[in-house]
Structure formats: C-alpha cells, structure tokens
Amino acid sequence: MVRITIDLIRKRSEHNEGEISTLEEITLHQEDIEKIEHIDRWCRELKILLLQYNLISKIENLGMLKKLEYLNLALNNIEVIENLEGLESLKKLDLTVNFIGDLRGVKSLRGNEHLELLILTGNPCTDYEGYREYVIATLPQLKELDMSEITRSERICALQKYARVSDEVVRGYWRYAKIRKEQILSHENREMARITELNEDGTEKHDDDDDERAEKFWKSTSSHTPEDRVAIARENRKNKERKEKKDDYDKTPKYVPKLFNSEGRPFNINQPKVPFRLDDESDREKVILDVAVYKHLDTCFLDVDVQPEYVRVKIKQKILQLTLPCEIMTEKSKVQRSEITGHLVITMPRLNPLKLIECPDVNIKNTTANNKPIKSLMARTVPSRREFLEIGPERDDFDYSKIVENNEMNKNEKKSLERRREVLLKPEEKIPPEDFVDDPNVPPLL
Structure with missing residues (x-):
C-alpha cells in the first residue's frame, strides 16, 4: 500500500519550489494510492487536486479544502459518493470509470452550490434506467453532466419524471448489489485457491515460489472489480520490485583479479x-x-x-x-x-x-x-623449482619445556662417546698362535 507522505507531496510540488503550505495544484496520479489522507491538513490552499488512476476506495479527509475547485478521482475504486460537503468552492468533480452503484449518493452534493460539472461515465449507475433524469433533478446547480450540457427543457422533463426514475434507480441498484456480492465471493474463493493448495494427503500446500505464483496469477481469469484491480496493481508492484532487485544485483561490482x-x-x-x-x-x-x-x-x-x-x-x-x-x-x-x-x-x-x-x-x-x-x-635457465634454505637454529632449541630432557640426552651422549674413546684407545689384544711357548725369562712389555 502506497501512503501519501510529505516526501511524495514535495516531489510532486517542484513547480512550487517544494513549498506545500502555499501549494494550489498537485498531481498524484498513477501512484497506487489506496487511501486519501493528510492532504487537507498540509495543503489547505489547494485549488486543483488530481488523484486519477489510483486504488482509492473511499472519498475521505477532504473536508478542510475550502478553496478546492477541481477534484479528479477518475479510474479508482470508489463505490459511493460521500464526504464532499465541506468543499465549498468545488466546481468540477470527475468520477469517471469507478464502481459507483448507489446513485442516491449524488444527494450529498446538493450542498455544493458552485458545482457545475459532474462526470460519472463508466460507472455501473449510468446503466440504470432514468439515470440522467435522476441526477439532473437531484442537482439543480449542475450545468453539465458527463460532458453534455443540461438544457432548460431537459431539466423540466427530469423534474416531472423524478418520482418514477427514483424507483428505477433503486431497483437498478438492488440488481447491481446482487452482482457485486457474487463478485466479492468469487474473488475470495479465487484468492484462497491461489494462495493455498491441498497435497495428496489433504494438508495445505503453500506456494512459496514467487515466479510460480506470479505465473499462476497472470494465467488466471480476472474481472473488472475493485478487488481485482487492487490484486493486479500489487502484483505489478511485486514484479517491479523483483526487477529492481535483479538490476541491483546485476550492477554489483564483480570480482576483478x-x-x-x-x-x-x-x-x-x-x-x-x-x-x-x-x-x-x-x-x-x-x-x-x-x-x-x-x-x-x-x-x-x-x-x-x-x-x-x-x-x-x-x-x-x-x-x-x-x-x-x-x-x-x-x-x-x-x-x-x-x-x-x-x-x-x-x-x-x-x-x-x-x-x-x-x-x-x-x-x-x-x-x-x-x-x-x-x-x-x-x-x-634458472630452474623453476624454488629451493628453500633453513636459516637459524632448529625449532627445538628454544623449547624450554625440554631443557631437562635435552640435558639427560646430552649426558647419555657423553657417556657413549667416552666408551667409544676408551675402546679406540685400548690396545688390541693379539691372540698367540697355538705353538707359542711362554718363556718366563723374558720380561713383560710395558
């Protein structure tokens, strides 16, 4: 849902240098706005307000715009004409292609004495028998209805037929109300079927894949109803957000070696x-x-x-x-x-x-x-294999936890060296031959 914010109004008021308190004209069309809010408090000097091609379902929060002369609410989801009594200077009201079924709401416009032009083309109420006569007779201040001038003779005939066409308008609204109720019920059933499905065992199967869900949505049938317009607008916004995320991802700098x-x-x-x-x-x-x-x-x-x-x-x-x-x-x-x-x-x-x-x-x-x-x-050429030289003492030389162990090893090595030295220094003993006779008169060699 898109909200009316100060930033949005300042963005659309560049012609007034971003000043909103003295703003006399503003265009907020094609913004997917679903609710009118804040405008009557922030922009009280407005004379022209354009809100066409949005998703507004109710006319509200406009009563403090005493200087407003032109209000455009074409191509929205409005079903009832209401809450316009406070627009004392209103001269032109455009409600083209909405969903207004209860034509009796035009009675609320009797207090708008300066209203000269009313456009209701494309609404269900225009198909009622006696529609034009009913509006002309209800609003004597009107000069044009649906871009067609109201003549004096036409007004006189409308006043003469008012009692009869009033009944036709009411009956037409009852027929439309039944159709509208069926549309709401059908939309709810389709939404439930679209969001959840049943597995083979009867449990709910949720559709978490955005692409698959979007494909199912665009392949399903839709009708010209306020609910379907809102659903289509939201799906378009989701597609736009996915595309923007994809573009942002594509713009992310890739690794460059x-x-x-x-x-x-x-x-x-x-x-x-x-x-x-x-x-x-x-x-x-x-x-x-x-x-x-x-x-x-x-x-x-x-x-x-x-x-x-x-x-x-x-x-x-x-x-x-x-x-x-x-x-x-x-x-x-x-x-x-x-x-x-x-x-x-x-x-x-x-x-x-x-x-x-x-x-x-x-x-x-x-x-x-x-x-x-x-x-x-x-x-x-110089060999490609690198030779690494060991520089400095061995790693164990600085391992202080092995001082005692190294000392004992050094002692053992010293003992083995001494034994080896003794063996080397000791003269070799010669074995005498078998026929040797020891002469006792010969002194021993020292």
Whole structure:
C-alpha cells in the first residue's frame, strides 16, 4: 500500500519550489494510492487536486479544502459518493470509470452550490434506467453532466419524471448489489485457491515460489472489480520490485583479479583452473606453453594476448596469466589448437636465444676417434623449482619445556662417546698362535 507522505507531496510540488503550505495544484496520479489522507491538513490552499488512476476506495479527509475547485478521482475504486460537503468552492468533480452503484449518493452534493460539472461515465449507475433524469433533478446547480450540457427543457422533463426514475434507480441498484456480492465471493474463493493448495494427503500446500505464483496469477481469469484491480496493481508492484532487485544485483561490482603488482610486474593467475605446461628447457630458441583447454569448447571463447614478459589466455572471460622466464618476440609468436585433444599451444621465440655452454672447435670435426658425435650442452635457465634454505637454529632449541630432557640426552651422549674413546684407545689384544711357548725369562712389555 502506497501512503501519501510529505516526501511524495514535495516531489510532486517542484513547480512550487517544494513549498506545500502555499501549494494550489498537485498531481498524484498513477501512484497506487489506496487511501486519501493528510492532504487537507498540509495543503489547505489547494485549488486543483488530481488523484486519477489510483486504488482509492473511499472519498475521505477532504473536508478542510475550502478553496478546492477541481477534484479528479477518475479510474479508482470508489463505490459511493460521500464526504464532499465541506468543499465549498468545488466546481468540477470527475468520477469517471469507478464502481459507483448507489446513485442516491449524488444527494450529498446538493450542498455544493458552485458545482457545475459532474462526470460519472463508466460507472455501473449510468446503466440504470432514468439515470440522467435522476441526477439532473437531484442537482439543480449542475450545468453539465458527463460532458453534455443540461438544457432548460431537459431539466423540466427530469423534474416531472423524478418520482418514477427514483424507483428505477433503486431497483437498478438492488440488481447491481446482487452482482457485486457474487463478485466479492468469487474473488475470495479465487484468492484462497491461489494462495493455498491441498497435497495428496489433504494438508495445505503453500506456494512459496514467487515466479510460480506470479505465473499462476497472470494465467488466471480476472474481472473488472475493485478487488481485482487492487490484486493486479500489487502484483505489478511485486514484479517491479523483483526487477529492481535483479538490476541491483546485476550492477554489483564483480570480482576483478589483480593482474599486476604495484611495480607493474605481472602475477601468475589461473582462474579457469585448467592444467598447463610451460616448457622453457627443451628448446634454446623457443618457449612453449601448452594449455589443456576443454576439448569441445568453441574457439570463439578463447582469447590470447602475448606480451614480451607474460602471456595471457582468456577462457570464457576467465584469465590464465603466466610470467615468462625470459623476454620473447611477440610478433613471431604463434598460437595453434589441436583438433584431436583441443589443447592450445603457444610458441614464443626468445628475444635472446640461449648460448651453448661448450662448443666444439671450428677446425675440429664434430666426431671423436670412435666416430661418435660430440654432444653439445645447452645453457639451462634458472630452474623453476624454488629451493628453500633453513636459516637459524632448529625449532627445538628454544623449547624450554625440554631443557631437562635435552640435558639427560646430552649426558647419555657423553657417556657413549667416552666408551667409544676408551675402546679406540685400548690396545688390541693379539691372540698367540697355538705353538707359542711362554718363556718366563723374558720380561713383560710395558
């Protein structure tokens, strides 16, 4: 439900520089307003009030607009003409295409002495027999009815037929009241069937899917009733809100990978998470990149950008970027794709080809005495595998909880070292041969 607020009135009063206390004209059409409120207290100087094409079901809260001359309530859900006695200056009242069935409500307009034009076209009451005569006879101050001028002779005939047409108007309203009651009951049944359904076991099944519910709503039949107009307006507003949320979601900034650091050096990125092989060792003149692109992926979804220091491959807008081990020549680079495996092969010639570490002499043939060719050794680039060196003491050196344990281990190690030293320093005992005879006259060796 849309409410009449100060912000809404200020928005529609830009021609008066947003000042609402001195506002003389305001347009509040096509705002899905369901209730008239606050206007008679905030804008007492109004002379023209346009509220057409809303969902207003009752005329109310307008009695303090003493200067109002033109009131437009066309294309709303009004069923009774009422609460307009306080509009002392009212000259024109437009109630086109509403749901006014009780034509006896025009009697409430007798106090509006300045009312000259009344429009009721498109209301159910206009189908009653004697409708025009009844209104003309009831409101003698009228000069035009439904954009048609009222002549003097027509007024005289209307006064003569007033008693009879009054009965016809009442009977017409009774017939319409029965139809209206059936419309309300049918709408309630359709709403209950639309909101809840029964499962196979007889329990209620609630429809929580907005898209499914909206599809059912627009496929269902509707009629020209106040209830259906309100339901259609609310469904349109829900669709508008869903669309706005979707647009806001689409406008949210998506993740953009950082391709370079602050110094301008390219990062290694593999957004599509595809396997690849960068070969910079098998050929001293070229660097070859083999990307295992999806076999059945159309080539139109691939984009390759070769730069002197890096290569970038876009696979369905996802970036694979690799830093090259050396500077290459972009103008001589080639991109090919295998028709069998679908792999993408990028061949990039080096700007400075690698030199040979050992080159045979020019005057000597490249064969040895055994007529075997001499193998030349190519210079290797810096290995791609990084070697991490351990710097500093071991982790256990600073673990104070193991001081006693380490001390005992050190004592055990010292004892084992001493034993080993004793064994090493002890002279070897020589085993005498079997025919050895110990001579007691020979002194022992010290």
